[in-house]
Amino acid sequence: MRALILLVTLACFAGAQHQALIDYLERRLLAIEDRISLWHEQTNRYASELRELKQQMVAQLENLDKEKELLRGNLDGVGGRLDRVEREMDYMETQNGAQPCVDIDDKLVEQQVTQVKEKNKAKYSKLSDCSDMISSIKAMKILKKLGGSKGMWTKDVAGGSEKVYVLNGTDEGTVYEFSSVQEFTSSQGVSLAKTLNLPSVWKGTGHLVYNHHLYYVKEQLMVVKYNLRNASVADSVVFLAEDHVPVYSLTPETVIDLAVDEEGLWAIYATRQNDMHISLAKMDANTLDIEQMWDTPCPKENAEAAFVICGTLYVVYNTPQPGRSRIQCLFDVNGLVSNEDAPLIYFPKRYGAHSSLKYNPHERLLYAWDDGYQIVYRMVMKQKLEV
Ligand SMILES: *[C@@H]1O[C@H](CO)[C@@H](O)[C@H](O)[C@H]1NC(C)=O
Numbered sequence: 001m002r003a004l005i006l007l008v009t010l011a012c013f014a015g016a017q018h019q020a021l022i023d024y025l026e027r028r029l030l031a032i033e034d035r036i037s038l039w040h041e042q043t044n045r046y047a048s049e050l051r052e053l054k055q056q057m058v059a060q061l062e063n064l065d066k067e068k069e070l071l072r073g074n075l076d077g078v079g080g081r082l083d084r085v086e087r088e089m090d091y092m093e094t095q096n097g098a099q100p101c102v103d104i105d106d107k108l109v110e111q112q113v114t115q116v117k118e119k120n121k122a123k124y125s126k127l128s129d130c131s132d133m134i135s136s137i138k139a140m141k142i143l144k145k146l147g148g149s150k151g152m153w154t155k156d157v158a159g160g161s162e163k164v165y166v167l168n169g170t171d172e173g174t175v176y177e178f179s180s181v182q183e184f185t186s187s188q189g190v191s192l193a194k195t196l197n198l199p200s201v202w203k204g205t206g207h208l209v210y211n212h213h214l215y216y217v218k219e220q221l222m223v224v225k226y227n228l229r230n231a232s233v234a235d236s237v238v239f240l241a242e243d244h245v246p247v248y249s250l251t252p253e254t255v256i257d258l259a260v261d262e263e264g265l266w267a268i269y270a271t272r273q274n275d276m277h278i279s280l281a282k283m284d285a286n287t288l289d290i291e292q293m294w295d296t297p298c299p300k301e302n303a304e305a306a307f308v309i310c311g312t313l314y315v316v317y318n319t320p321q322p323g324r325s326r327i328q329c330l331f332d333v334n335g336l337v338s339n340e341d342a343p344l345i346y347f348p349k350r351y352g353a354h355s356s357l358k359y360n361p362h363e364r365l366l367y368a369w370d371d372g373y374q375i376v377y378r379m380v381m382k383q384k385l386e387v
């Protein structure tokens, strides 16, 4: 009996132990199940996050593709738009470039007008009744390509002769003379020209032919008047401007630029005293005396050439990388037009640089040398007092 009780007790004991084991295992299993479901949850979350990320990436890639396409389109357009950008830059430079001219204008022009009036009484008096000014450039004609990038060509600006003179280069001594424009344009190079060898080498492009004389500038600021009919020096003077400097920053070979208009002979020059601006002098074509001098408000900077019409100096500006030439500053010795009234006048688009621009008052044309091309410009004129 005792043994049976012991056995039952033992069995009970063993049963209790077994139950505890099962309980323990169940708890473990539950814990593992919990973890598995947590892991499932996390995996799902990761998967959906990954999916979201992928969608975002796809969307961004699509955007990138679109932007790439857009960029490609833009790049394709760039070539065609370079031209416009260049023009716009040109225009912006125009706006900036005009500033100094306009800024100083108020004071300077006032000063100058009074100076001019005073000096006018004393010295230079207007010879003609011309009161025209340029309104626009109407037409351009390219006649020939002859010689180097810089030079000057002209007829006798007093009229009365059909001859064409070509002065190629900025320090040479041989003038080519053609009997007419037809012969000039039909000539193979200079084959039909007569050559005239000057007694000295010229400097720059400031020369002109007026009343059968070639006026040219040589070293030491010497202005030589050379008789073309009998090939002899008629006169020569040293131009009396102290500390002279090249007159146009874009055509630095030209120290003095000679010009003729309805009023006669002019010299366009610059001195160290008036370093930033261009000066103008009226000369006597016979004696080469200076009659009167003016400091103009027109800057030297970025100027390439200038000319005089009816007593008004027109300065032509460009950019160091040749762009579009334009008349951007003027100075009227009679004070009838001020720089503010003056329109900005563009030359026909050529992207060249004028190394000389010579007004022919007889034909009312501009003779230009543009990078080896000989060009004629016709202008539209208006009265100075018309706005
Ligand atoms: C014109 O001058 C250039 C140099 O400035 C020279 O190379 C060229 O041979 C000249 N042409 C003629 C026709 O004299």
Ligand SMILES: *[C@@H]1O[C@H](CO)[C@@H](O)[C@H](O)[C@H]1NC(C)=O
Residues within 6 Å of the ligand: 227, 230, 232
């Ligand atoms: C050239 O002609 C001018 C007048 O036309 C004359 O005064 C001058 O003496 C002449 N010179 C020579 C060297 O013949």
